[in-house]
Amino acid sequence: MKRVLVIEDEMPIARLVQVYLERAGYEVHWSAGDENTVHTFVTWKPELVLLDLMLPDQDGLDILERIRQYGSCPVIILTAKGSVPDKL
Structure with missing residues (x-):
């Protein structure tokens, strides 16, 4: 089963993403973007990461930089930012 790590601080959004991914047959683990x-x-070794950029304790890009030190699995960025540079 494919493993997806969802890094999202807002529980309702994380739960919604988790439900849909699990229905599609994925194993999902959620992290709030904290120090863990x-x-x-x-330790969990996901095959895909869904990463929110706007986390309360740290920048999502900082997390991306840190996880890249341990692996190169695909990362999909989730953001509520609306400007064109943020979307690129």
């Missing part, structure tokens, strides 16, 4: 996120990535 990189440890979760390293």
Whole structure:
């Protein structure tokens, strides 16, 4: 089964994403983007990461940089930012 790590601080959004991914046959683990996120990535070894950029305790891009030190699985960025540079 494919493993997806969802890094999202807003529980309703994370839960919604989790429900849909599980219905599609994925195994999903959720992290709030806290200090345990990189440890979760390293120990759980997901095949895909869905990463929110706007986390309360740290920048999502900082998390991306840190997890890239341990692996190169695909990462899909989730953001509520609306400007064109943010979307690119």
